[in-house]
Amino acid sequence: MRKPFIAANWKMNTDSQYAVELASGLEKAIADVKGVNVAVCPPFVYLQSVAKSLSVDGNVAVGSQDVYFESNGAFTGEISCEMLKDVCCSYVITGHSERRHVIGESDELINKKTIAALEAGIKPILCIGELLEEREADKTSQVCERQLREGLKGISEEQLAEVTIAYEPVWAIGTGKTATSQQAQEVHEFVRGVIADLYSKNAADNIIIQYGGSAKPKNTKELMSCKDVDGLLVGGAGLKVDSFSEMVKIT
């Protein structure tokens, strides 16, 4: 049985006060919710205050939106897995489409970050997904397969148990255009097939695959009803206690 997992990616939003209010408000709003893993991913500078505002045994975990693969040294501006652990981060997003397409991260770099997270004991959420022109050129499977194979290179089946995959069609992120549940299911099933091919049927049956791309309270039930959709990675709707807690409850 795969336990649903919903995470909010706050991106470059909030301020120090709102970040803490949002996290603690969410924790309160979902205090009675059981059977779902929940995480919030604030900007680096608010990770520590958000983590401190949450109860240690509460049901909201903290994740980072990015990480660097080296553990320390002359890497100006970068943040290591050790630093993330030091501020109680248990998840990290790797390969988000904004890092791939705005910042220019390669599959190779994303793979290094994913491996570094696993080696440090932080659970990576590895994002994959096609651009609009790639979908229109019928290249969705090809792109997702490449991102999966390259992103997971060198990762053992045992380590894979700590990895979440987030399928986020780039054309659906922040655009208000959600993939239909059929489009999401098709790719999620394909992703599970690639995992079976790379690892085993058991690994494929157990891996958590989130959908991301304009997920909101209104479409949560339909997306979550898909056989291979195990959770959501949420941007915009994760910035309000009301909408995100509603999604957690539906999930």
Ligand code: PEP
């Ligand atoms: C995201 O940033 O990962 C995302 C899915 O954003 P949104 O929900 O706003 O489309």
